[in-house]
Amino acid sequence: MRLLVLGGTEFVGRAVVEEGVARGWKVAVFNRGTHGVPDGVAALRGDRTAPGGLEALRSGEWDIVVDTWSWGPAAVRDAAELLAPRAASYVYVSSRSVYEYPVAVGADESAPLVEGSPDEAGDPGREGYARAKAGGELAAVRAFGDRALLARAGLILGPYENIGxxxxxxxxxxxxxxxxxxxxxxxxxQFVDARDLAAWALDAASRQVGGAFNVTGPVxxxxxxxxxxxxxxxxxxxxxxxxxxxxxxxxxxxxxxxxxxxxxxxxxxxxxxxxTNVDRALGEGLRCRxxxxxxxxxxxxxxxxxxxxxxxxxxxxxxxxxxxxxxxxxxxx
Structure with a gap:
């Protein structure tokens, strides 16, 4: 399998990269190069927020793309649109913050969402996090349709955590x-280990699973x-x-x-x-250590x-x- 991780050097992205390497897949990361990458991983350099910053992604084909972007969703839009003809599946690591609060106990992935736009650029700040993630989901789906896998993560813990x-x-x-x-x-x-989130996302994407999933441990x-x-x-x-x-x-x-x-x-x-209701993810093979x-x-x-x-x-x-x-x-x- 050919895996491209947008980011890939911190927390969830790094867990995805290490999971792909452990599986013997051909792994590439796209980032600005401020952190090193594991041995055997191809490094593609660029700044997705800068004009012309996606040039390194204009060639190549991948089975799975994983994107953990948390800021202005226009960056997800631009990357997804560029990669859609040359990638089979696009995993967007989203958040349960996309749901309108409060959420009814037991609600599943069909619960109402906050408003977001795939065209919003810039740093939304902490107050705009939910809107940014919602916009990122819209961008991924607009480019990939049912080939987009939306992993609405809950609390994420584990090695490489950069929240603290x-x-x-x-x-x-x-x-x-x-x-x-x-x-x-x-x-x-409830929480999900970043490594379990990574393993589940790659398993599901390799089976061409699409749609939205609440991804965290069971209650x-x-x-x-x-x-x-x-x-x-x-x-x-x-x-x-x-x-x-x-x-x-x-x-x-x-x-x-x-x-x-x-x-x-x-x-x-x-x-x-x-x-959180995680029945759908558990049914699709989520396993938590x-x-x-x-x-x-x-x-x-x-x-x-x-x-x-x-x-x-x-x-x-x-x-x-x-x-x-x-x-x-x-x-x-």
Missing amino acids: RLPWWLNRIARGGDVLAPGPAELKL GHTTMRDLLTACVRVTGADARLRWTDPEPILAAGVQPWQDLPVWVPPGELYEFLHR PAEETVADTWAWLSSLGGRAPQRGDRAPVGLAPEVEKALLSGPA
């Missing part, structure tokens, strides 16, 4: 001592207790999880998801993030970097300020 969610928890727990653990401890979580794939306990176990830290109810945490002005990554208290946002494997492999990767994970420039760093954690721990837990 699981790395923050691992680094915090590795420091040891009392750790603020947001409850309820048995709160069920209750893990819990807050199991996730944080796994962090304690793999780091070997002398850390004590101090489980704390949501009320005092929220009263202290702590922002769920941002200050305490992964966690949101029970409520409307929790239902959206951690009670145990959460502890994701935690352990992420810690091994993070340790190889001295604990300093890469950080996307368009995302604010996540994590709870030490003084806020200390203040909360000094109260009743």
Whole structure:
């Protein structure tokens, strides 16, 4: 199989590249060349936001193209239109953010979407992320029709994470001592390991599957207790999880998801993030590794970097300020 990854050096894109290489496929990446590529991977250089920046893609044929673009969807439009005559399948890694919020519990891929345009250019900013992803979907479908596979990912974790969610928890727990653990401890979580997302996308695309899929782990794939306990176990830290109810945490002005990554208290946002209908993806072969494997492999990767994970420039760093954690721990837990 001939695989082209637009990007291919960070997080999901890198997971896709490594999965393709592991399968013995012929893999090429297209990017600006600011990061290295694995051995045996062809490097095509260009800037998809610049005039004439797609010249390196004007020749060549591929079985699968994978695109993880998160900014102005006009870049997806231009690449997809150029590649449509010479590629069999186009995988656009989208997001569940494309759904109009709130989303009814149990809703599937037919739920209403936010408005987006395939012709919007530029950086939409954090507030425009959902609109940008929706526009990217429209661009992919307009060029590839039913040959476009839309992977509406939920929370993505795993090695190479450049958002900082699981790395923050691992680094915090590795420091040891009392750790603020947001409850309820048995709160069920959904996420997908970037490597499982990559494997599923390549499997589905190789079978010429098209259409939209919610791609994350099944409901209750893990819990807050199991996730944080796994962090304690793999780091070997002398850390004590101090489980704390949501009320005092929220009263202290702590922002769920941002200050305490992964966690949101029970409520409307929790239902959206951690009670996703993934029946369609599971039926199409999605398989998710145990959460502890994701935690352990992420810690091994993070340790190889001295604990300093890469950080996307368009995302604010996540994590709870030490003084806020200390203040909360000094109260009743």
